[in-house]
Amino acid sequence: MSKSIPIFPDSEADLTPETKCGFCANSKCCTYITQSIDTPRSKADFDLxxxxxxxxxxxxYQDSDGWFLLIDNPCAHLQPDGGCGIYDDRPQICRDYSNDFCEYDAPATEGFKRYFEDYESLLAYCKKRFKRWGR
Ligand code: SF4
Ligand code: SF4
Structure with missing residues (x-):
């Protein structure tokens, strides 16, 4: 379990790149992975x-970088206090991740052009996109 109670600094000045993750309610950036996929074009692509x-x-979802699968699954190394259990040995992608403007500031969905959170929402899009959807 990650931290679940939102914590807010007393003042903006207390929020620095060094302290910010300590205020983060749920270490959101450690609770999912994304996988880039080819731009779907055909009915077969969307069927898959x-x-x-x-x-x-x-x-x-689709954003300015293309299409991605979003897999919501917390990292096994995320600790109950929101810290990283393998901090000194964490993968490079974790080291490269910047908290300059992250999900503490705004949900990632705000940057999505399209977002399909389930079968129903994607099926509705398919039916609009393809005049004849179905078999
Ligand atoms: S980088 Fe952002 S989302 Fe991740 S733990 Fe730090 S403040 Fe939270
Ligand atoms: S390895 Fe550590 S920093 Fe990287 S996602 Fe897992 S908990 Fe977060």
Whole structure:
């Protein structure tokens, strides 16, 4: 379990790059992974994605960098206090992640052009996108 109670600094000045993660309610950046995928174009492409988003905690989005699967699953190394259990040995992608403007500041969904959180939402899009959807 990660931290669940939001913590806010007494003043803006207390919020620095060094202290910010300590104030973060749920260490959101450690609770999912994303996987880049080829831009879906055909009915077959979307049919496959419908299968993928039918699985729990799998969603799909498009942002300015392209299309991605979003797998909501916390990292096994995330500690109850929100810290990293392998901090000194954490993977490079974790080291490279900047907290300059992250999910403490705004939900990532704000940067999404399209977001399909489940089968129903993607199916509705498919039916709009393809005049004849179905078999
Ligand atoms: S980088 Fe941002 S989302 Fe991640 S733990 Fe720090 S403040 Fe929270
Ligand atoms: S390895 Fe540590 S920093 Fe990286 S995602 Fe897991 S808990 Fe977060």
């Amino acid at each position: 994605l419908l299968w993928q988003v039918s699985h729990e905690n799998i969603s799909l």
